[in-house]
Amino acid sequence: MTIKEIFDTMDYGPAPESSKEALQWLADNGGIAGHYINGKWGALRDDFASNNPATGEKLAGVTKGTADEIAEAVAAARKAQPAWAKSGHKRARVLYAIARLMQKHARLLAVMETLDNGKPIRESRDIDVPLAIRHFYHHAGFAQLMKSELPDREALGVCGQIIPWNFPLLMLAWKIAPALAMGNTVVLKPAEYTSLSAMVFADICTQAGVPPGVVNIVTGDGETGAALVNAEVNKIAFTGSTEVGRKIREATAGSGKALSLELGGKSPYIVFEDADIDSAVEGLVDAIWFNQGQVCCAGSRLLVQEGIADRFYAKLKSRMDTLRIGNPLDKCIDVGAIVDPVQLEQITRMVSANTEGDTYQTTAPEGCFYPPTLITGLSAASTLMQEEIFGPVLCATTFRTPSEAVEIANNTRYGLAASVWSENINLALDTAPKLAAGIVWINGTNMMDAAAGFGGVRESGFGREGGWEGLSGYTKPSGTAKPLKKITAFTTEDGTPADPLDRTAKLYIGGKQARPDGGYSNPVFSPKGKLLGHTSIANRKDIRNAVEACNAAKGWSKTTGHLRAQILYYIAENLSARADEFATRINTMTGTKTGADEVETAIRALFTYAAWADKYDGQAHGVPIRGVALAMKEPVGNIGILCDDAQPLAGLISAMAPAIAMGNRVILAASEAFPLGATDFYQILETSDVPAGVVNILTGPHADLASPLASHMDIDAVWSFSSSDLSAEIEKASAANLKRTWVNHGKALNADSHSYLQAATEVKNIWIPYGE
């Protein structure tokens, strides 16, 4: 090409990065990816191939880890853990050394990643690798600070970590850095298509002086992953498909293993008519064509305000025409290869099956490539607007008003991320809190950093990675929880005496006392067998009614912390006025003399959470952009709670108060053995200005209420402090909508007020870049 021709066409010539060093590294290491266990390379077997998707060539063989090999790795991690947890400063130095060495080998890591995954070298070099390094630097700091800043927390133990193929090194960093910082040891399984950068990382661990057994990597496929899920680990951290996430939730139910799930998404990209259109078009390049759209938080649903839609689509199409797609190692390439022919086939199948709207596609080279695609005119309910495609395919629709934009945006089972484009800061900041998402980017997209939590709500999973909020996923309150004694109700020897008066306490739903749907009741006896009254037996239908009442009380979540505090104080005041009556009731029911203390505990809890209602602040994270990431605390939504059996009043209130203080609506299943404290409490609620539907109280056997609460699609979290160990049932049923659970696994609760507040909130990170 002559210089004149270059000036005429303004074409880029190829600028390929060399693959020599990376291929040499593979050759030097036997050409096979295998296990790194206890600081040594284990078995290397050519069980399946890791290919370069851009060329179809085999890069290396991969060893498929067996259950025995997983057990060996877990044993090594277990042995290494206590010593590793000892000194935060030592951990900080090791994490720092990892970061430094990754920096030194950045080029090798970037090329390896691009070869194995097919992503453009520009992205692996400028995004994946620097962000992964940043994660280790940032968490070196958390290791150093753990003792002083998190004095009441300790490591979980051994963490099993399973990662996907879309960001192999970055996901490895997101998993390993916080786990190690908090004193855990890990067994990580890379995804089957992309194991190679993890091999380079293992090498770096040896060089960095990571003690043997602290980091273990076992390669393999889904079966290897399943073996890790079933191994003797204390936590599973998973990133991947919602389908597998659901299986892991079910497989770990009742095991006591902690779990974090970072799953799929269908994130909305909202463009208001006053947006800077050119920037919003450019943003889409990063939202949906970055990493070929194989991004869990990809802005894959474009919502454009009607008035600018035609102009916007036209500009977008001409920008698509200039995207360069091809050899990922070429530094001029914008869009690389799809990770594997299997994924290419899935994208092709989903797009070809669509018959709605208009499809605009650019071209792609032969092989494992898919052209950037825009499909406009889809209805909000169409399959492609609902299902994750995980490819370079943008689906678009229009909206008229801001409230319609929010409605369409939230019309999804996912809730990972969202972008909002508007030059009107009022509109943007008014919209962000209304979106069901863990991350909102204002006038930007796909911004990520180690200092800001990443993760979603709804079927996008639970837990956060990064920032202060990510640390709780790798720690637990210090100390060991004692086993919980099952509390049973008192009975009478000569059967149930007839009660001449109908004194059956009803349920409390939507601010009213309601008869149970089934019409059945339970007698409640004193320890001496005296009939104290009857309580209603709630069933599935009553739970449904309570959920409806909760939904009708959504306004509660928008009230101010100040107002919620006033109401909690008012409840405390009214309870205090009747303290003696409640104390006597508790003493009669339980046969103890603890009633007065318990009422006092309940009043203190109300004061504690009234205090927190307007003080559990969010944070402004110092992310490395000109701008901030506002970590806002939001209510979780509707929370179902099986209350402590032993303390009929204090147990109920210590769970209710933090939940409603943070703006949630609750369905409380009262103490099963001693329910009358709760039913007396209705009157306090009625006289304390608690809006109808914010607090609903059911009575009846916990075992009958646990699964219906946990499987209800409109309940966002379930807590269980019941003395019946229903943890397995609850965790299993929670897989239906992947709700958050907090269950006691049959142990006494080891929790401070922060544990409650954290369980009662979601963190939403709102990224606000500023400047011209």
Ligand code: NAI
């Ligand atoms: P996947 O969820 O099957 O794989 C993710 C990881 O889980 C891999 O390491 C895999 O080996 C492991 N795994 C698979 N089955 C397992 C099991 N039963 N127990 C434990 N671990 C298991 O995702 P896959 O098959 O690679 O991709 C399928 C679809 O999932 C994609 O088309 C995409 O839609 C979605 N996906 C979403 C990701 C996200 O970050 N949200 C990442 C990867 C895939």
Ligand code: MG
């Ligand atoms: Mg590969």
